[in-house]
Amino acid sequence: MRFYEDNLALGALSAVRRGISVICSAGNDGPAHTTVVNGAPWILTVGASITDRxxxxxxxxxxxxxxxxxxxxxxxxxxxxxxxxxxxxxxxxxxxxxxxxxxxxxxxxxxxxxxxxxxxxxxxxxxxxxxxxxxxxxxxxxxxxxxxxxxxxxxxxxxxxxxxxxxxxxxxxxxxxxxxxxxxxxxxxxxxxxFSDRKTPTVANFSARGPNYESQGILKPNLVASNNTRSNHFKMISGTSVSCPHLNGVAALIKSSHPDWSPAAIKSAIMTSADVMDRENHPIMDEEHFLADFFVIGAGHVNPARASDPALIYDIAPDEYIPYLCGLNYTSREVSKILLRRAHCSAVPIIHKGQLNYPSFAIRLGSPSQTFTRTVTNVVGKIICYERKFVEAS
The missing domain is CATH 3.50.30.30 (Glucose Oxidase; domain 1)
Structure with missing residues (x-):
């Protein structure tokens, strides 16, 4: 489904424009690949992992x-x-x-x-x-x-x-x-x-997987978080819809520490500080205890303690999504529908989907050599620009 046809994605960008972080579930259709939903880049998309108890x-x-x-x-x-x-x-x-x-x-x-x-x-x-x-x-x-x-x-x-x-x-x-x-x-x-299963976190079998069908230049899911299949005093619930609220809490904590940070900056902080190792310091595994790749865990498993101090952030202003959307061959009318205001693709420099100032890179194997540019900002506001080049892989 294209972003402009998805009411959730459309409403989410409207919320982002108002400075509200939007966090959504990756979906429960795993372990098959290309099952991830909520793939718009302005959404923080969360998969599910298993807790240590x-x-x-x-x-x-x-x-x-x-x-x-x-x-x-x-x-x-x-x-x-x-x-x-x-x-x-x-x-x-x-x-x-x-x-x-x-x-x-x-x-x-x-x-x-x-x-x-x-x-x-x-x-x-x-x-x-x-x-x-x-x-x-x-x-x-x-x-x-x-x-x-x-x-x-x-x-x-x-x-x-x-x-x-x-x-x-x-x-x-x-x-x-x-x-x-x-x-x-x-x-x-x-x-x-x-308590204290040392082989956790592992990814739940139902957690939806990438690549992101809507835009394969945007890695989804963004990361995974604990899926509460355990007991509480009221009822039992599980799924990516349960891991998602954990990230809402983390985002709220970051916002309280950094009230001037944008939703994109908060998402960047959570992604770049995520763990890729389990409690035994081994790479995070999937439901079959095979290595969980980036289409399974995204940037890794959320680490709330580190997310408030990520050192560097990849920020995106809401209007920067316009050249990205135009680069996906959306018409000006479609982009205007997403933004809930007028936009003209002819008036902006269209960018390749990989050029969005996103905290990850995705490139199809066998593609020609491409250059991606990112702008990163450290916590004291100093701007650092650099280029990263990906060569053809086979």
Whole structure:
């Protein structure tokens, strides 16, 4: 969707012109690439990462293998029996049954009192429905196995029955155990909140990815922030729509320290101070524990403590978006619609999309040699100009 057709982007630029920072979610259509939304350059676009704590629900198989998952259902007393018979309705290759549909659970005499393995459905409401179906069939507990595209991302959901969500790899371990054991058993041990996961942050599987379809010269998402899949006193929510408010708070803190900074300066400060390493000082990983590239994390994971003192900022005045938009072949009428005032492309020097004074660079591999110029401003107002040249890559 072109920027001028997107009412959110149109309204966002109007807000930026009034000095208001606009922060939006990258979207929840990951992990496929080119799924990022809210790609206008005047918007700070935020993806979702996993926090360093989890609500632990550990699956203990009959062979004593322990597999850590997540669940809001934290059973204090009485605990589940040491071992229950483990069932998997999809053992015969029935795809619908693997999701524990109602028909697969019809024989309540088999399900009753046992623990059931189900492949996870996509949405939170459907996942909680799975738990209700197992409960209605008399099941004592449920293990939800991720799909392969979800990687190591797990979710802490509220279930009507003792349950836990395990990642895809651990789900394969359970399936292997089922195939090799004549009388498979399992139980779930609920261990409360576990803190200080050293491998975080990692990117959530649903966090939308670039490149930015609307303008590939603008890197999106801009960065990632914590996605709160954990417990609070009221309800459970997760997604990039939850990571987004974290950045609103960071932007407000920066504005309180630097009231004269523009929205572009605040965005620049957040991006250039972001972390690209996890708590173990290793590069941030994606949901499959592969290196998260720039189309996944943008500039990195937000670091609020550093964002108020970024040393240098890349600033953009609202009117500087006019030559950028004209360079994208928008008509004067379309640009006027975005700006909510008259603009004439013939009256401005049109610039290449990569020439916007943006705190990142993007160039298609195999492109001819190009030169991009940026103007950076330090915290005491001294202007430094320099050129950075990108040569052809293969």
């Amino acid at each position: 989890s609500l632990r629900g550990t699956t203990v198989l009959g062979n004593n293998v322990e597999l850590n998952g997540e669940s809001v259902f934290q059973l204090d007393s009485p605990p589940l029996p040491p071992q229950l018979r483990l069932l998997y309705p999809g053992m015969n290759g029935d795809f619908a049954a693997s999701f524990c549909d109602a028909e697969s659970l019809n024989d309540t005499s088999i399900v009753k009192g046992n623990i059931v393995l189900c492949r996870i459905e996509s949405t939170r409401s459907r996942r909680t429905e799975q738990g209700q179906r197992v409960k209605d069939a008399g099941g004592a507990a449920m293990i939800l196995m991720n799909m392969d595209y979800q990687g190591f991302t797990t979710s802490a959901d509220v279930y009507a029955i003792p349950a836990t969500n395990v990642n895809y790899e651990d789900g394969l371990t359970i399936l292997s155990y089922l195939n090799l054991t004549s009388t498979p058993t399992a139980t779930i041990e609920f261990k409360g909140t576990i």
